[in-house]
Amino acid sequence: MIIAIDLGGTKIKIAVVDGETISDSISIDANSHLGFVANIPRLNIEIKNLLNKNRIMGIGLATPGVVDSKNFKVLGINEKYTDLVGLDVKKWVADSFNLPFVLENDARAALLGEWQYGVGANLENLIGITLGTGIGTAAIVDGRMLKGKGYIAGNLGGHMVLDRNGLKCNCGNIGCMEAQSSTWSLPTIIKNHPGYITSKLKDSSSLDFKTLFTLARENDSYAKEIRDYCLEIWSLGISNLCFAFDPEMVILNGGIMASHQDIIPYIETRINQSNKLRPSGKIKVQMAKNKDTAALFGLQYLLKGK
Ligand SMILES: [Zn+2]
Numbered sequence: 001m002i003i004a005i006d007l008g009g010t011k012i013k014i015a016v017v018d019g020e021t022i023s024d025s026i027s028i029d030a031n032s033h034l035g036f037v038a039n040i041p042r043l044n045i046e047i048k049n050l051l052n053k054n055r056i057m058g059i060g061l062a063t064p065g066v067v068d069s070k071n072f073k074v075l076g077i078n079e080k081y082t083d084l085v086g087l088d089v090k091k092w093v094a095d096s097f098n099l100p101f102v103l104e105n106d107a108r109a110a111l112l113g114e115w116q117y118g119v120g121a122n123l124e125n126l127i128g129i130t131l132g133t134g135i136g137t138a139a140i141v142d143g144r145m146l147k148g149k150g151y152i153a154g155n156l157g158g159h160m161v162l163d164r165n166g167l168k169c170n171c172g173n174i175g176c177m178e179a180q181s182s183t184w185s186l187p188t189i190i191k192n193h194p195g196y197i198t199s200k201l202k203d204s205s206s207l208d209f210k211t212l213f214t215l216a217r218e219n220d221s222y223a224k225e226i227r228d229y230c231l232e233i234w235s236l237g238i239s240n241l242c243f244a245f246d247p248e249m250v251i252l253n254g255g256i257m258a259s260h261q262d263i264i265p266y267i268e269t270r271i272n273q274s275n276k277l278r279p280s281g282k283i284k285v286q287m288a289k290n291k292d293t294a295a296l297f298g299l300q301y302l303l304k305g306k
Contacts, residue, residue, distance in 0.1 A: 002303050003047060003056050004296035006106060007032070007063045009080055009133040012039060014046050015293070016054050017300040020117060022293060024050060032080035036087065044096055051097065058100035058306055059093050060299025062109040064136065068151050069302075072103045075151060078134075078170050100306035105155055106295050107136025108145060110288065113297030114251045115140060118289035127154075127247040128288075129238060131263075132254035134158055134170075135178040139245040146245075157241050158182070162233055167192075181233040183208060183256065189230075195222035213259040231263065235270035242271055242283055253288035260287045 001023070006013040009032055015025035026046055031038065050056070063084060065077030072090040074081075093101040104112070111128030114120045120128075124143040130136040137157030139146045146153040158178040159171050166175025167185060179185050187207040196202055199222035204211045212230075215223035238250055250271070252264065268285035275282070288294045 001054055001056055002300050003050055003054075003059045004299040005043070005047075005059070005061045006109075006293075006295045007036070007061070007081060009064075012043070013293070013296065014043070014050065015296050016050055016056070017296050022296065024054065026050075030080075035083035036081040037083050040092065047097060056099065058102070058303040059097060060102045060104070060109075060296075060303055061089060061093075062104055062106040062295040062299055064106055064134070066151050066155070067103060067105040067108075069102070069104050069108075069147075072101065074103075100303060102299060102302040102306065104299065104302060105136070105138070105151075106130065107155060108138040109295035109298035109302070110136075110253050111138040111140060111251065111294075111298065112145065112301050113290060113294035113299075114253070114288045115298075116301040117297040118251070118294060119286045120249055120251055123248055125245070125247045125249075127238070127241050127245055127250045128294075129157070129234075129241075129250065129252050130254040131182070131234070131252060131256035133183045135182050135237075136254075137241060139241070139247070141245055154241075154245060157237060160237060160240060162236050177233060177237040181230040186212065186230075190226060193222055193226055195225070199223060201226075209256045210258060213262050217262075227262070231266045232270070234263070235267045238267055238285075239271040239274060246280075247283060248280070249284045249286060251286055251288050253291045253294050255292070257287055257291045260291075 001018045004015050004017050011027045012030045013027050015022045066075040074084040090101050107130045120126045126140045128138040135158030139154030159176040161175045163175035167179040169176040169179035190207050200215050200220045216227040272282050
């Protein structure tokens with residue numbers, strides 16, 4: 001039994017993971033713009049509360065950003081939790097709870113979770129995509145999670161450029177996959193559309209993917225155009241990742257997967273259209289078994305043997 005913490009953009013999930021199940025969990029407001037340290041007092045209270053009720057063997061933390069998992073360091077992070085860079089997170093856990101600790105990037109943790117406890121079980125070549133506030137990616141090749149010299153191998157697929165005349169990304173580049181289609185950029189994409197004024201989208205209180213997919217299903221022609229554009233952007237990005245990493249399965253997780261029935265079949269068809277150079281056959285596209293909690297299970301896997 002372990003405690004797994006997932007630092008999201010709006011919420012921090014703290015959960016007790018016990019094998020295949022999450023036996024206890026709490027979600028707290030993140031206030032991520034205030035940083036990580038500002039959240040520590042609340043985290044200490046919630047973690048101690050869970051420690052009193054359960055026999056916990058270790059603590060894992062999944063975070064956005066570039067993570068040196070060997071040395072327990074966040075090397076770089078964009079806009080949220082910026083004070084994690086250089087912070088000795090392992091010392092916080094050791095001083096406060098005296099338990100074994102693991103730190104991993106959230107998209108990598110999610111793919112590890114699905115590889116060990118989800119739809120990727122028994123496979124050796126997988127790509128994981130977290131579609132949410134931003135887009136995180138990870139790749140397992142020949143049974144090994146790719147890391148690279150600076151811990152970014154396979155991890156920053158959300159920042160591959162898909163349109164050099166596209167929107168400005170928060171990484172400083174132009175036209176990245178997540179600038180062209182993710183929750184943070186969607187309001188700009190919608191408002192830039194010439195049909196926005198006459199679309200039902202104009203009357204919506206929140207310009208998120210749930211609203212977009214709902215209005216598209218109700219035949220709002222502009223919502224349909226923007227939805228199809230976003231599906232195409234994800235398909236292009238994932239197709240590029242497939243040529244780079246040669247997976248047998250692509251696993252999607254994250255908040256946007258609430259609309260998975262509109263997303264999975266489109267992407268699977270689209271990425272398999274370019275199959276002339278792929279004699280190994282069709283690439284499966286699957287929703288994660290634990291679409292909102294895969295990273296928590298990945299942390300449990302990393303804590304094994306610690
Ligand atoms: Zn970018």
